[in-house]
Amino acid sequence: MQSRTQIVAIIGAAVLLLVVLELVRRRRLLERYALLWLLSAVVLLGLASWRDGLEKVARTIGIVYPPNALFLIGIGFILLLLLHFSSAVSRLSDQTKVLAQRLALLEERVRRSEQWTPPGDEVPRLFEDQVLERTHRD
Amino acid sequence: MMNPRASYLAVVPAYNEAATIESVVESIHGHAPLFDVLVVDDGSTDSTAEIARRTRAHVLALPFNLGIGGAVQAGFVYARDNGYDYMAQIDGDGQHDPAELGKLFDAMSTGNSIDMVCGSRFLTSEYEYPAPISRRTGIHFFAFLLSRIVDGRVSDPTSGFRLYNRRAIELFARDYPHDYPEVEAVLMLHHHRLRMCEVPVQMYARGGGNSSISTGKSAYFMIKVLLALLVGLARRRPVVDPGDHAPVTAEQGV
Numbered sequence: 317m318q319s320r321t322q323i324v325a326i327i328g329a330a331v332l333l334l335v336v337l338e339l340v341r342r343r344r345l346l347e348r349y350a351l352l353w354l355l356s357a358v359v360l361l362g363l364a365s366w367r368d369g370l371e372k373v374a375r376t377i378g379i380v381y382p383p384n385a386l387f388l389i390g391i392g393f394i395l396l397l398l399l400h401f402s403s404a405v406s407r408l409s410d411q412t413k414v415l416a417q418r419l420a421l422l423e424e425r426v427r428r429s430e431q432w433t434p435p436g437d438e439v440p441r442l443f444e445d446q447v448l449e450r451t452h453r454d
Numbered sequence: 455m456m457n458p459r460a461s462y463l464a465v466v467p468a469y470n471e472a473a474t475i476e477s478v479v480e481s482i483h484g485h486a487p488l489f490d491v492l493v494v495d496d497g498s499t500d501s502t503a504e505i506a507r508r509t510r511a512h513v514l515a516l517p518f519n520l521g522i523g524g525a526v527q528a529g530f531v532y533a534r535d536n537g538y539d540y541m542a543q544i545d546g547d548g549q550h551d552p553a554e555l556g557k558l559f560d561a562m563s564t565g566n567s568i569d570m571v572c573g574s575r576f577l578t579s580e581y582e583y584p585a586p587i588s589r590r591t592g593i594h595f596f597a598f599l600l601s602r603i604v605d606g607r608v609s610d611p612t613s614g615f616r617l618y619n620r621r622a623i624e625l626f627a628r629d630y631p632h633d634y635p636e637v638e639a640v641l642m643l644h645h646h647r648l649r650m651c652e653v654p655v656q657m658y659a660r661g662g663g664n665s666s667i668s669t670g671k672s673a674y675f676m677i678k679v680l681l682a683l684l685v686g687l688a689r690r691r692p693v694v695d696p697g698d699h700a701p702v703t704a705e706q707g708v
Contacts, residue, residue, distance in 0.1 A: 419517055
């Protein structure tokens with residue numbers, strides 16, 4: 317790999333790694349989601365700086381121009397991350413559905429218990445003092 | 455036929471059905487007085503929930519639109535939690551006639567261990583509302599497919615006019631499909647060795663509002679349900695049973 321391409325690749329992968337680490341440090345990214353990002357940044361950084369390794373990988377999968385192997389691996393990680401997000405979104409929407417249902421069920425229960433009047437209390441009471449009066453008499 | 459000691463719930467999923475919801479609820483109360491009515495307002499933007507609250511119906515107001523599957527499942531959960539023995543499902547748009555609830559009920563009480571009864575619009579020779587042609591193609595296609603899979607004739611698998619017993623209520627409260635749930639529900643029932651049958655009913659053109667399935671969406675409907683059916687067949691255990699891993703798993707990492 318030409319040294320200029322290599323420098324750009326190293327800088328790119330290093331910046332990615334630093335940004336991910338910084339996001340985790342500031343609690344803007346959960347570790348659970350950062351893991352895959354960290355893995356891809358580390359692998360890309362490793363292959364970008366270790367020239368022989370990249371050439372070996374490229375030769376193994378039949379790629380003539382080694383930087384293309386770097387692109388291919390990068391794209392692989394992107395697909396993996398997208399799939400990971402789709403599964404996370406699916407899980408979230410399922411959880412949201414359950415929460416919405418529970419909320420509606422609870423609201424209905426609260427509404428019903430607020431409307432409930434004790435038996436033998438036909439006249440709806442309008443004011444609090446009526447309640448007090450009654451309890452006193454009782 | 456109805457046992458007055460058992461408890462009955464009619465679930466009416468409604469999305470922007472302010473025009474018809476009141477008459478549907480009144481009609482259920484009139485034709486099937488033993489049924490409690492639960493209107494599930496699926497995040498309507500009109501006054502469906504307020505109008506339903508003015509009737510004697512119980513109302514579940516979902517905070518946003520979950521789609522028919524999520525709305526009906528809320529009904530199943532309500533029926534399960536409140537110990538109802540039977541639950542009917544009737545659309546809020548006036549498509550189904552509550553006067554025919556009795557027919558569904560007779561089929562359930564006479565048939566041997568029937569867990570779900572579906573009202574089918576295709577079992578009579580002259581039907582009033584056959585649905586647009588694009589949708590009908592899809593319905594017949596899935597009817598054909600399901601009839602092969604479940605070994606029994608299924609003529610109207612998308613019908614939302616249904617009656618469930620306690621076993622079906624508990625099954626569907628646990629797990630109910632998302633988008634176009636009726637077809638998949640038939641398959642789920644089959645996988646759990648529950649039984650269903652169909653009875654002929656009339657269906658009518660909608661009283662107002664818009665159908666959840668427009669003509670343009672029919673293709674999407676077919677593909678999505680087909681995918682769901684195939685995935686359902688590929689699963690060893692299509693439904694989550696008590697003790698299984700939750701489908702919504704908490705945090706397993708990558």
